[in-house]
Amino acid sequence: MKLKTGALSANRDLLIPDPEIGGGRDVNDAFLGGVTFTGDYEFYARYEGLMTMLYAAFGFKADGPGGVDEKDTLTVTGAPTGGTFTLTYSSQTTAAIPWNATAAQIQTALINLSNIGPNEVRCTGGPFPGTGVVVNWGGTLSGTLAGAPMTATSAGLTGGTTPTVVVTRTTTGLSNVGTYNHLFVPVDSSTLPMLGIEENIGGGFDVYRYRDAVVNTLHLEADANGYLMGTAGVIARLQDAQASAVDVSGLYDNLDLVVGTNVTVTFGGVSLPAKSFNLDYTNNFESDDFRLGSFYIGDLTPKRRELTIGVSIREQDKTLWRQATYGSSVATAVGGLIQKQDVVITASTYSTIPNSSPSLAYQMQWRMPYAALKPYALSVSGDDVMESDIEFQALRPIPTTPLCYVNVINGRATVA
Secondary structure, eight states, X not given: OOOSSOOOEEEEEEEOOOTTTSOOSSOOOOEEEEEEEEEEEEEEOOTTHHHHHHHHHHEEEEEEEOSOEEEEEEEEESOOOEEEEEEXXXXXXXXXXXXXOXXXXXXXXXXXXXXXXXXXXXXXXXXXXXXXXXXXXXXGGTTTTTSSOOEEEOTTEEXXXXXXXXXXXXXXXXXXXXXXXXXXXXXXXXXXXXEEEEEEETTTTEEXXXXXXXXXXXXXXXXXXXXXXXXXXXXXXXXXXXOOOOOOTTOOOOOOOOBGGGEEEEETTEEOOEEEEEEEEEOOEEOOOBOTTXXXXXXXXXXXXXXXXEEXXXXXXXXXXXXXXXXXXXXXXXXXXXXXXXXXXXXXXXXXXXXXXXXXXXEEEEEEEEEEEOOOOOOOOTTSOOEEEEEEEEEOOSTTSOSOEEEEEESOSOOO
């Protein structure tokens, strides 16, 4: 991608002797210490260049046909009161699943099958038997019709009247000509992809090339009446100056912009009356690993990963405040944190992908399967409309469920 804003700056100390150890009133000598190169790149969040930043920040990318949304919805009839059931996918059968299973339990049972990877399925809804569970197919199974629909064996359910688990397949956008779906998932590896970066400063001031550059932070934001913007915080180990500039003509990501009127935020399946949102993802790279005999840091190791989402809303009822403060939206007194639900941010363009059939817009979806709503104070002033700034903390209570998923649909088969 090519940007016209931001740069990496050298962070280096001038080392001088400590006056308490020896020397006169004046500094008698100085040397240069180790160096790192850090900075922010700001950009309009379009659907090719943004993918480069996502891959560098997350470490996992799966490319596949786009435009197909495949779901298997599991519902329970007959009101069981006990027992178990199993699911069979492509000739493999899960271990016994309890009659009152949560979406997380069903997802874990499916991921434990050898023909379904941890990034290829996510389950929402539940718990059984009162609420159905939706099985969303992703990763390498996205856009492939995911094989035949699953089947359920319900003989182990007890109580009720002929209790049965029913599987219903839903597919939309079956014709996916000209579109591609790219899945990004944070990996747990101690290393992440590194970028090569070239900066042509001031049209002749100098040309710098950076090696071993990593995306440390990724920030997205949008106002209801504004553009979807992004900022990538980058750290690089090595820099070379006076390089010959590479011809990057034609490498602009000049896809259509995304505006706030095409951005939605949902929490627990309910759309929030959001005026704006901001998202911050950080890898917390260790950037002070200097080694004797070298000017450069020895390694860039990601530490604790964090993901937070901030939303400015107009309060419509007491639901969110009670959940944030009392631990549950239905609680009437302060208690423990009960509800951890999914937060989903969707964004699309008004324009469609060229040559897509049927016509499909460029799309992005961020999903945090488990998020806690942080406590916040109500701001009340006379007859003003109540507005609040709320914040979600993404969680990972189940190791087999990633912290988040990002799906991007565009017209390019692969994007580095």
